[in-house]
Amino acid sequence: MHTLQRRSLGNIFDRFTLDTLEEPVSRIADTLLDRLGEQLRTTKEADFATTVGEEMPAATISHWLRLPESDHDLLKSLTHGQGLAQELLPSKSQLVQANEAAEGLRTYFTEVIRERRQGLGDDVLSDWIRIWDEIEPDRAVADETLYHLVMFIVIASLETTSTLLSNMVWLLDQHPGSMAWLRSHPEQVPQAVEEVLRYDPPIHLTTRVATEDTILSGFRIARDEVVHVMLGAANHDPAHHTDPDTFDILRTGSHLGFGGGIHYCIGAALARLEAIVLLKSLVRRFPTLRVTAPPVWEPRVAFRRLTALHVTER
Numbered sequence: 001m002h003t004l005q006r007r008s009l010g011n012i013f014d015r016f017t018l019d020t021l022e023e024p025v026s027r028i029a030d031t032l033l034d035r036l037g038e039q040l041r042t043t044k045e046a047d048f049a050t051t052v053g054e055e056m057p058a059a060t061i062s063h064w065l066r067l068p069e070s071d072h073d074l075l076k077s078l079t080h081g082q083g084l085a086q087e088l089l090p091s092k093s094q095l096v097q098a099n100e101a102a103e104g105l106r107t108y109f110t111e112v113i114r115e116r117r118q119g120l121g122d123d124v125l126s127d128w129i130r131i132w133d134e135i136e137p138d139r140a141v142a143d144e145t146l147y148h149l150v151m152f153i154v155i156a157s158l159e160t161t162s163t164l165l166s167n168m169v170w171l172l173d174q175h176p177g178s179m180a181w182l183r184s185h186p187e188q189v190p191q192a193v194e195e196v197l198r199y200d201p202p203i204h205l206t207t208r209v210a211t212e213d214t215i216l217s218g219f220r221i222a223r224d225e226v227v228h229v230m231l232g233a234a235n236h237d238p239a240h241h242t243d244p245d246t247f248d249i250l251r252t253g254s255h256l257g258f259g260g261g262i263h264y265c266i267g268a269a270l271a272r273l274e275a276i277v278l279l280k281s282l283v284r285r286f287p288t289l290r291v292t293a294p295p296v297w298e299p300r301v302a303f304r305r306l307t308a309l310h311v312t313e314r
C-alpha cells in the first residue's frame with residue numbers, strides 16, 4: 001500500500017516544480033523578513049521562531065496545495081497536537097490531545113477534498129484526485145486515501161521545516177565565524193543548511209517493526225520487535241563523519257536528517273529550498289542579527305519543536 005501511494009504521487013518536487021516554487025517561496029521569505037524587520041525597528045527584539053520559522057512552511061505548503069491563508073493557524077495548531085502521537089513514549093494526555101487533533105485534521109482535509117472535487121483545476125491536489133479516481137473505482141476509498149496522503153504531507157512538512165529554519169539561525173549565531181563566512185560566500189548557503197540538518201536534525205528518531213527475524217550489524221532482531229532508529233545520533237557517528245561534534249559548514253558527505261530507504265523524506269527538496277532561500281535573504285538583509293537568549297524547546301525527542309528564538313540587531 002505504501003509503495004502504491006508513494007508511486008501515485010511521483011516525484012512531487014522535481015526540477016520543474018522546484019523552479020516554479022522558487023519565486024513564491026522567495027516572496028514568502030521577503031514578506032516574513034519585512035515583518036521581522038518591522039518588529040526589530042519598533043520593539044528592538046523579535047521572536048524569529050513565531051514570526052518567520054513557523055510561518056514560512058505554513059505559507060509555502062498552503063501556496064503549493066492552494067489552501068487559504070486564513071487556515072494557517074488552525075493547521076499549525078492541529079499539526080502540533082498530532083505530532084505528540086509520534087513521540088517516543090507519549091503520555092495518556094498527549095495521546096488524547098493527539099487524537100483530538102487527528103479528528104480535527106480529518107474534518108478539515110475531508111472538507112478540502114470535497115470542495116476541490118467540485119472544481120478540479122490545475123493544481124497538485126486536483127491532479128492527485130484524478131490519479132486516485134483512476135486507481136480506485138470506489139470513490140469513498142479513493143477519498144480516504146487522498147485524505148491520508150494530504151494530511152500526512154502537511155503534518156510531515158510543517159514542524160520539521162520550522163525547526164530547521166529556526167535552528168539554523170540559532171546554530172549560526174553560536175558560530176559567528178561561519179555566519180561571517182556565509183555573508184561573503186552566499187554560494188555556500190546550501191552546504192551550511194546540510195550541516196544544520198546533520199548536526200542537529202528536526203527528527204531525532206524514527207521507528208520500525210521487524211517483519212522477520214534478522215541480524216543487523218551483528219545484533220539479533222526478532223520478528224515483530226520494535227526498533228528505534230536514532231537518526232540524530234547516527235549523524236554524529238565518528239565512523240561516518242570526521243570530528244562529528246564540530247559544526248563545520250564546509251563539510252561534505254551525506255547525513256540521515258531526511259531518513260533513508262523506502263520512507264526517505266518525500267519533501268526534502270522543498271525543505272531545502274525554503275531553508276536556502278531564507279538563509280540567503282537573511283545574511284543579505286540582516287547582517288547584524290543576533291540571538292538574545294537560547295531557544296525554547298518543547299520536551300520532545302522524535303519530532304522536535306523549537307517554540308521561541310529571540311533576536312535583535314547589534
Ligand code: HEM
Nearest residue numbers: 156157160161164202203206257258259263265266267271
Ligand atoms: C527539514 C524538514 C524535514 C525533515 C527534517 C524531514 C524528515 C523526514 C524523515 C526523517 C523522514 C523519514 C521518516 C521515517 O523513516 O519513518 C521523512 C519522511 C517523510 N517526509 Fe519529511 N522532512 C522534512 C520536510 C518535509 C516536507 C517539506 C514534506 C512535504 C512537503 C515532507 C514529507 C514527508 C513524507 C510524506 C514522508 C513519508 C515518506 C514515506 O513514508 O514514504 N517532509 N521526513
